[in-house]
Amino acid sequence: MYYIKKKPVIIIDGTLYLYRSYFTFQYFKNDQENPYGAIYGMLKTIKNILVKYYNSKKIIIIFDSSKKTFRNKIFTEYKNNRPKMPNALYVQIQPLFHILKEIGIKTLSIPGIEADDIIGSFAHKVEKSGEQVLIVSHDKDMIQLVTNNINILNISNNEIITPKKIQEKYGIYPQEFIDLLALMGDKSDNIPGVPKIGIKTALFLLQKFSNIQNIYNNLEKVQLLSLRNAKNVSNQLKTYKNIAFLSYKLAQIKLDIPIYVNSNDIILKKICFEKLSSMIEKYNIKQKKYL
Structure with a gap:
């Protein structure tokens, strides 16, 4: 269990866990043979973070957009080794966004800006306002963002990455x-x-x-x-x-992307279980015990 004086602002690396959820539960299909494993995995991840671990009131999930970024312009081979998004995952994205919106969880993506840069800029902005941040990710790129007030949670092994742990493991800051x-x-x-x-x-x-x-x-x-x-x-x-x-x-993750969202804009008031149930029924998802 992670102990922190203040409840942190939680930033979830949405693109990373979207793919992870898809490949973990890729054989989950409803009665119409439509896939829903990515949706299931994302809701399960959110449940674990909010209920089992932190019960924070401020949470946002940040996603990549489909647009090319400045990195592709300065190096055309950047990320070109990655396969195209599977169609079975693509068809789950809009239903997932619909569900998250209905139950009151904020999401953010910016065309032409990588999720890492949005996460870094938003975390930096929140830290400057005097709040603590917890980035949920296991992407090693995120390590550069760690400070005394910005930590990383890897939910795969419940490890909290702090400056001290990085220095102990790598011998660098x-x-x-x-x-x-x-x-x-x-x-x-x-x-x-x-x-x-x-x-x-x-x-x-x-x-x-x-x-x-x-x-x-x-x-x-x-x-x-x-x-x-x-x-x-x-x-x-x-x-x-x-x-x-x-x-x-x-x-290098950018810290200066203009983010027009404040931490007070992402306060999770209360998850509407009635809407969640109706969304699960609408998309004919069989596993119903999410949150």
């Missing part, structure tokens, strides 16, 4: 996780990174120099480090400098 991804790349998002530099080498460099800019400012010192193949590492960094800084831009 949360904001340096951008530099880590820039150096070693990220296959899931197709961020290239510097070839032949893995997580151990990247962490070693960051523990010595703190960030990617300092590494390049001290490039002549890299080959003198007590690091295996230090000379080769130095040559790789020199050769792929442009790729490293491009990868940094791709990995």
Whole structure:
């Protein structure tokens, strides 16, 4: 159980859990053979967060839009390794949004803006207002957002990610996780990174120099480090400098996206169980014990 002085503003990484729900419950179909596993999984996730864990009064679910983002413009291969959304998932999106709206849970997506950037900007905005934030996600990109007032919950293992835990595990600060991804790349998002530099080498460099800019400012010192193949590492960094800084831009979550929603706009007054029941009946969903 997670103990916190104030009830946090909960931000759910909706796109991540939408896909996770779909693949976990992809064989769930109603009497008309229409899939509803993604809807079921999302409602189950919300129930676990609100009831079992936190019972917070402020919650928002943030989704990607289908539009291309600035990252696609600066690197056309960004995320192009991901398959197209399955039709069986696509047909569940509007019913899910309808259900969430009816029961009073706010959602947000912005055309052309990635969900990560909306999450980061909204979390930053809420933190500046003096509130605490809990981001529900297991996407490693989110680690860079962690502060004393912004933590991450991975509901798969109930782990709460704090600055202390990141330092204990990686030996770097949360904001340096951008530099880590820039150096070693990220296959899931197709961020290239510097070839032949893995997580151990990247962490070693960051523990010595703190960030990617300092590494390049001290490039002549890299080959003198007590690091295996230090000379080769130095040559790789020199050769792929442009790729490293491009990868940094791709990995960095934006904190300055204009968000015209405040934490008071996402207060969950009370879930309307009658509407929930009617929605479950409307979409002929068999499992009825959600919330």
